[in-house]
Amino acid sequence: MMRPALPPVRLLVVVAGCILLAACAGTKPPSYAIKEPAGQGTERGGYKVGKPYQIQGVWYYPAEDYDYDETGIASWYGPDFHGKYTANGEVFDQNEVTAAHRTLPMPCYVRVTNLENGRSLVVRVNDRGPFAHSRILDLSRRAAQLLGIEGRGTAKVRVQILAEESRELAMRLKAKGEETQVAAAPRISVQAETLPAPGSREAAKPIAKPAAPPESAAAAPLPDAQALEHQQVKLEPVHATHMFIQAGAFTHFDNANRLSVSLSTLGKTTITQVQTKAGTFFRVRMGPIASVDAADALLEKVISSGYPEAKLVVD
Numbered sequence: 001m002m003r004p005a006l007p008p009v010r011l012l013v014v015v016a017g018c019i020l021l022a023a024c025a026g027t028k029p030p031s032y033a034i035k036e037p038a039g040q041g042t043e044r045g046g047y048k049v050g051k052p053y054q055i056q057g058v059w060y061y062p063a064e065d066y067d068y069d070e071t072g073i074a075s076w077y078g079p080d081f082h083g084k085y086t087a088n089g090e091v092f093d094q095n096e097v098t099a100a101h102r103t104l105p106m107p108c109y110v111r112v113t114n115l116e117n118g119r120s121l122v123v124r125v126n127d128r129g130p131f132a133h134s135r136i137l138d139l140s141r142r143a144a145q146l147l148g149i150e151g152r153g154t155a156k157v158r159v160q161i162l163a164e165e166s167r168e169l170a171m172r173l174k175a176k177g178e179e180t181q182v183a184a185a186p187r188i189s190v191q192a193e194t195l196p197a198p199g200s201r202e203a204a205k206p207i208a209k210p211a212a213p214p215e216s217a218a219a220a221p222l223p224d225a226q227a228l229e230h231q232q233v234k235l236e237p238v239h240a241t242h243m244f245i246q247a248g249a250f251t252h253f254d255n256a257n258r259l260s261v262s263l264s265t266l267g268k269t270t271i272t273q274v275q276t277k278a279g280t281f282f283r284v285r286m287g288p289i290a291s292v293d294a295a296d297a298l299l300e301k302v303i304s305s306g307y308p309e310a311k312l313v314v315d
Contacts, residue, residue: 045089045126047173049105055131058308062103064170066163067277071314073243073292074112074157075130076149078141087128097121097146097228100129100138101159107173108166109223112137114147115156115241115314120234121146122162122223133303134296134312146233154292156241156314169222243295244287247302247310249274256282259307266301285313 050062078094086092088106099110104125113120123143130138137159144150147157223231247263250256253271260269263286272283286302289295295312302310 045086045106046177047105047107047170048088050087050128056133058133058303060102062105064105065103066161066167068104068110068159068161070136071115071156071158071241072136072312073134073154073295073314074137074139074147074149074159075132075135075154076139076141076144077129078144086126088126090126092127092140093225094141095229096140096225097123097143097231098127098140099123099125099143100127101125101136102128102130104161105166105170107169109162109169110137111160111162112139112143112147113158113160113236114149115158116238117148117155118236118238119147120236121231122228124223124225124228132296134292134299136311142229156243158314165222172222241314242288243292244285244289244313244315245295245299245302245310246313247284247286247307249281249283251279251281253282256284259284263302263305263307266305267298 049064052059052061054060077100081092082094084092086098086106087100090107092098099112101110104110106128107124107126110123110125111120112123121143123139127138130136135154137157139147139149141150147155149155247269248256248259250259256271260271263269263284267286269284269286272285274281274283286298287295289298299310299312
């Protein structure tokens with residue numbers, strides 16, 4: 001016997017609930033983020049930054065940000081995506097030391113430090129994610145193992161881009177793409193000569209070829225998958241940290257104060273003045289927050305209240 005169809009309102013609630021559960025899991029993006037299986041013998045993908053995109057009401061703006069340095073919560077992903085394509089066309093291998101980030105160029109190198117145990121290592125970013133609002137990085141299973149995150153599922157981390165290595169990698173991949181494109185075009189041999197003055201019987205003379213530029217020194221090798229896998233995990237000093245929801249940062253105090261008042265119904269807010277490279281800002285924060293679950297719930301409330309730029313930070 002056929003079951004009656006769900007009323008529209010109830011159906012909407014069910015769908016919304018499924019998306020929320022997927023987002024909160026941290027290790028498993030929602031179904032619309034599932035990638036296609038990769039074919040056999042697929043080569044590594046190319047360099048990609050990408051266009052702005054929106055996930056669950058929040059816009060993300062990919063960019064070549066070589067000053068990136070952020071703290072927050074990292075999660076990990078593995079078996080469900082093993083062997084499928086990453087966002088830049090590579091094949092995801094959960095046993096390689098890689099990660100997914102929402103806005104950094106792909107691929108690039110970042111140093112990830114587990115602020116809870118001091119473990120730190122270099123990771124290659126080659127995918128987009130995570131899709132939970134309160135996460136800043138999704139590590140491969142192997143990277144999570146090396147950082148001591150796999151068993152717990154999440155951890156407080158600091159993520160710093162390796163600017164020099166990432167620029168070099170981007171430059172090489174871009175050049176490789178340009179060479180591939182030019183090599184496909186037909187080529188012919190061309191000779192040049194200087195012409196004598198009109199009426200002169202002097203023969204044309206070939207133009208002397210300029211001296212070939214000296215070959216540049218061999219570029220320094222960049223870490224490959226094997227080098228990252230066998231790198232020595234560093235140990236950094238461990239300090240006490242706290243989690244906050246940062247709802248916004250403003251150059252004018254009045255704007256920060258209006259946001260603070262608006263969020264007062266959700267909990268206590270504080271305004272702090274900070275000096276950065278970009279100037280003086282007034283940050284609006286809520287916390288400290290005792291647990292990741294509590295931080296997840298509060299962040300979703302702040303975003304739902306009309307502040308999609310809010311994020312979870314660790315200090």
